[in-house]
Amino acid sequence: MKVTVERAQLLKSLGHVHRVVERRNTIPILGNVLVRAENARLSLRATDLDLEVTETLAAETATAGSTTVPAHMFYDIVRKLPDGSQIVLESDGERAVLAIRAGRSKFTLQTLPESDFPDLAAGEMTHAFAVPAKDIKSLIDRTQFAISTEETRYYLNGIYLHAGGTAKQPTLRAVATDGHRLAQVDLPQPSGAADMPGVIVPRKTVGEVQRLIEDNDSEIRIELSQGKIRFTLGQVVLTSKLIDGTFPDYGRVIPQNNDKELVVDKADFAAAVDRVSTISSERGRAVKLALSPGKLVLSVTNPDSGSATEELEVEYAADALDIGFNSRYLLDIAAQVEGEVAVLRLADPGSPTLIQDRDNKNALYVLMPMRV
Known part of the structure; x- marks a missing residue:
């Protein structure tokens, strides 16, 4: 096999492919990437037996052929070669090595035969x-x-x-x-x-x-x-x-009859949760929401460090309610709400809460409460 390829293209493709390869492998061939040159194309393939990625790129193929080389080392070599260089890959089947040349740099890598490389892609897709x-x-x-x-x-x-x-x-x-x-x-x-x-x-x-x-x-x-x-x-x-x-x-587990509706400005709500949760312990991360008509009070109490409270004006007209959530989970969900206004539908302190974007109903989130 002898093939010439542009460094930027090879680096981008290897970047996609080599990530699949585990750094520690008990089966040597799984640490390698399959390199195949034919018909002015170079294809790269890597697998961990559960996942396989193949990428094809344009190349000047002088001699067709294929081999496998250590994936992470190959990627590191290409990454360190100069920008804009043309890379020549040449395998010698008899010596079981792949030569990599660019300008004045030359590397040789030990290879393993293509016949050892597993094929995950076989099989009918329905x-x-x-x-x-x-x-x-x-x-x-x-x-x-x-x-x-x-x-x-x-x-x-x-x-x-x-x-x-x-x-x-x-x-x-x-x-x-x-x-x-x-x-x-x-x-x-x-x-x-x-x-x-x-x-x-x-x-x-x-x-x-x-x-x-x-x-x-x-x-x-x-x-x-x-x-x-x-x-x-x-x-x-x-x-x-x-x-x-x-x-x-x-x-x-998706609640259907939560009758208490809380409407909040998503950015204000997320910022307030983030601020008060600074006090919370790594293990607990609980934040308490105290709801009353038109008002939400967020609070965190940590026996080891202190307490924090913050009050927000909200749209809420139901009965008063105290409920606790993991602050990290609340922030994760708030980050997914794409609009400016979030709607929380609640039932009681022990039941799951439904969270949605007010203007976009194609996503919904359910969050289990915590005891606070």
């Missing part, structure tokens, strides 16, 4: 649809914070993606929960998604898709089956196994 990349990024951004990190409840370690909504307004819905809070966001349902199976996309995959999209305005093609999901964005293809488990019936 459903396919396309969505603007920015919509999928919004879906992820607004639900990702609620993904559980508790490994024992592995079926909560991802985003549940499924067909939702009503017959009149079908949606593509993403849901995430860690048992303390829940995020649900809907998009208009794309053509081809109506009878898709409900799938749980793992946390690591969600993070990689988010980074791949960045500020991309094009469409992302999504293909899925019961066991795998594939995202195609331009020249990048990301294939992932799905979490093999049953997502809980989340509809049962």
Whole structure:
């Protein structure tokens, strides 16, 4: 194999691909990236057996061929080469090395044969649809914070993606929960998604898709089956196994009859929660909301350091109510409310609270209270 490629292009592609590779591997081939040159294209592929990313870029192919090299070392070498340089990659099958040349710099890396490299992308995908990349990024951004990190409840370690909504307004819905809070966001349902199976996309995959999209305005093609999901964005293809488990019936925890409505300016509310929570302990993080008509008093008491209170004018006309929440969780949800006004629907100090943007009903958040 002999191929010439522009450094900036190679660095960008390696940046996408090498992140999948775990730094510590008991299986040597999983520490490598597969490099294949053919038909004026260079493709790079990496996997951790659960997730696989392939990216293709333009290159001058003198001799076709393929090999695998240590991913992180390859990325570091390309990163440190001068801007604007042309990089020549040349493999010698007999000596099992890849030579990397740019200007006066030359490196040789030990290689492993391509035949050892696993292929995750094989298999039939049963459903396919396309969505603007920015919509999928919004879906992820607004639900990702609620993904559980508790490994024992592995079926909560991802985003549940499924067909939702009503017959009149079908949606593509993403849901995430860690048992303390829940995020649900809907998009208009794309053509081809109506009878898709409900799938749980793992946390690591969600993070990689988010980074791949960045500020991309094009469409992302999504293909899925019961066991795998594939995202195609331009020249990048990301294939992932799905979490093999049953997502809980989340509809049962979304309150339907919360009759106490609190309307707040989101920015003022978040700033006040942030200020009073400065006093809270790392472990507790509880903030108390004391509600009375037209008024909200936020307070935190920490026996080790002191107390804090702040008063806000709000729209509230129901009975007086005292309720406590984890301040970090409140701030996480406030950050996802896109409009200027948030609506909290409450029932009593022991029941979950429903939080929504007043002007945009395609997202809802549920937060469990704390004792204060």
